Amino acid sequence: MISKKKKNFIMDSSLGALKDKKDKRDFRLSGIQKDTAPPTSFALKDKFDVKNQWSRPSCTSQAQSHHKERQENVEIGARPIMAWTKDLENNTNQGAYTRNTFKVVNNIGCCKEKLCTEPGSNLSWGKYININKIPNKCRKQADEHKSKSYWRVDKSINKIKQAIYQNNNSVVMSMAWYNEFNNPNKDGMLPDYDKNGRYGGHAVECKGWDDGKKAFLMKNSWGASWGPISGYFYLPYSYIKDLVWDIWCSLDIPTELPVDNRYGRDRTWSSYLSEKSMAFNPWLRKKIKRAPNNREIKGLVYGHHSYENVFEGAINDKWLHITYPEYLKRQKEGKVD
Numbered sequence: 472m473i474s475k476k477k478k479n480f481i482m483d484s485s486l487g488a489l490k491d492k493k494d495k496r497d498f499r500l501s502g503i504q505k506d507t508a509p510p511t512s513f514a515l516k517d518k519f520d521v522k523n524q525w526s527r528p529s530c531t532s533q534a535q536s537h538h539k540e541r542q543e544n545v546e547i548g549a550r551p552i553m554a555w556t557k558d559l560e561n562n563t564n565q566g567a568y569t570r571n572t573f574k575v576v577n578n579i580g581c582c583k584e585k586l587c588t589e590p591g592s593n594l595s596w597g598k599y600i601n602i603n604k605i606p607n608k609c610r611k612q613a614d615e616h617k618s619k620s621y622w623r624v625d626k627s628i629n630k631i632k633q634a635i636y637q638n639n640n641s642v643v644m645s646m647a648w649y650n651e652f653n654n655p656n657k658d659g660m661l662p663d664y665d666k667n668g669r670y671g672g673h674a675v676e677c678k679g680w681d682d683g684k685k686a687f688l689m690k691n692s693w694g695a696s697w698g699p700i701s702g703y704f705y706l707p708y709s710y711i712k713d714l715v716w717d718i719w720c721s722l723d724i725p726t727e728l729p730v731d732n733r734y735g736r737d738r739t740w741s742s743y744l745s746e747k748s749m750a751f752n753p754w755l756r757k758k759i760k761r762a763p764n765n766r767e768i769k770g771l772v773y774g775h776h777s778y779e780n781v782f783e784g785a786i787n788d789k790w791l792h793i794t795y796p797e798y799l800k801r802q803k804e805g806k807v808d
Contacts, residue, residue, distance in 0.1 A: 479669050487528025487566040488645040488672035490716040494570075500622040500634055500720065509632040514679030514688055515641060519546050521702030523694035525592035527599055528565040529553045530674040533692035534643045535572040537676040539581055541640050542723060543616050546584040549692075550599060551609045555579050557600040565596060569645045569674050573621040573719050580613030618721035626715055628708050631687065632680055634720055641676045642720045644689075644706075647713075648673035652704075659700035660686060661707060672716070677706070685709070 519540045522533045532553035539547045555575045556567045575581075586609050590599065598604060624634045624642050634642050648671050649664035656662050664670075679688040686705035695702040 479667065481669050481671050486648055486671035486673045487524070487530040488674040488716075489566050489568050490645065490672060491568050491570045497570075497623040498620070499625065500722075501625045501630055504630065504633050505637060507633060507637070509629070509636045511682040512680065513632070513636055514681075515541065515635065515639070517678065517690070521690060521695045521697075522549060522589065522692045524549070524692045527594075527596055529567075529599065530692055531567045531569050531572045531643075531645070532556060534569075534674040534676045534690075535576060536581065536584075537690055537692070538641050538643050538721065539576060539616070539618070542618070542721065543581075545616075547581050547616070548584040548587045548589070548609070550589060551582055551587050551605050551613065552576065554600045554602045554605050558602045563597060563600060566672065569643060569717050569719055573618070573643075573721060576616075576721060577618045577621050579610070580615065580617040582609040582612040582616065586612060619723045621719060621721045624718035624720055626711060626718060628711060631677065631711075631718060634718075635677065635679065638720065638722060640720065641678045641690075642718050643674060644677055644715050645672060645674045645717045646706075646710075646715045647671075655698050655700075655704045657699050658684075658705070659698060659703060660684070660705040661710065675706075677718075681705070687711075 519537070522537065524530055524533050529549060532549040535552055536547040536549040552572055552575055553567065556571050557563060559571055559575060560567060587606055624630060631642060649668055650670070651664040651668070652661050654662070675692070676690040677687050678690055680686065681688065684705055685708045687708070689704050689706050691697060691702050691704060693702065698704055
């Protein structure tokens, strides 16, 4: 299927990532990241095998399961994540949005690979994503393996490094994948490419970096026999700006991280982070900037990070305990500031 907007974009069955649509509700990891200098090279240890999506466009769920395996310390099945994601998207089209796989793991969870093993290459896409073919025990176990929150990572080399190093976990990138990338160089580096050539969308896990190579270490989902470095490859730093679309990570934030929870014009605001505390999104942040000196700010539940999640907060002593759509409606009616 070739995009009507860009004739050189093709939905290749060995790929499967779609570019996420802009959404101002996304929580940005940069809002809680420490601005530190990461080491010149770093790679997360990997105890789980490189997955193989075969000819199915399931890269988003494959990358998501790679990402979640480190958090759960158990091999995670990609097929249930894909089936639940397509059910969420309410279509059977090839490919999926990376954000939606994170939303599924946040709201539903994920299950161990052994409960729903990855089928061989012959299973069709329609059967692969058929939610009725996913064992019931997968859904029951998934509740034990949810993420507590998920965050958009800024498309900055340093911010990507900080996300991996500070959280001791990988990130998932979706990107434009050109035909030339199917055959990396001997050192595993993605080669030069024809900017006017055909490309698809691919999602991959990023596990580290090497400043000497000026590249990020990526874990693909085409099996360990692909490429010269056993299913991995290096993504040049110079490709991040033009080729990478979206970057995501999930966080199981500690129960309590007490910090200064007041705002003044003469100092920066900070969050009190807990599962039922706050993270600032743009509409709240604007109001915080207009608050009087030393006004105590309480805000925003983000525990499940969904559109219908109940937000709780107080701005200038006016308490809110409503869903985000309700807030927008009341704001339009002039009932809240």
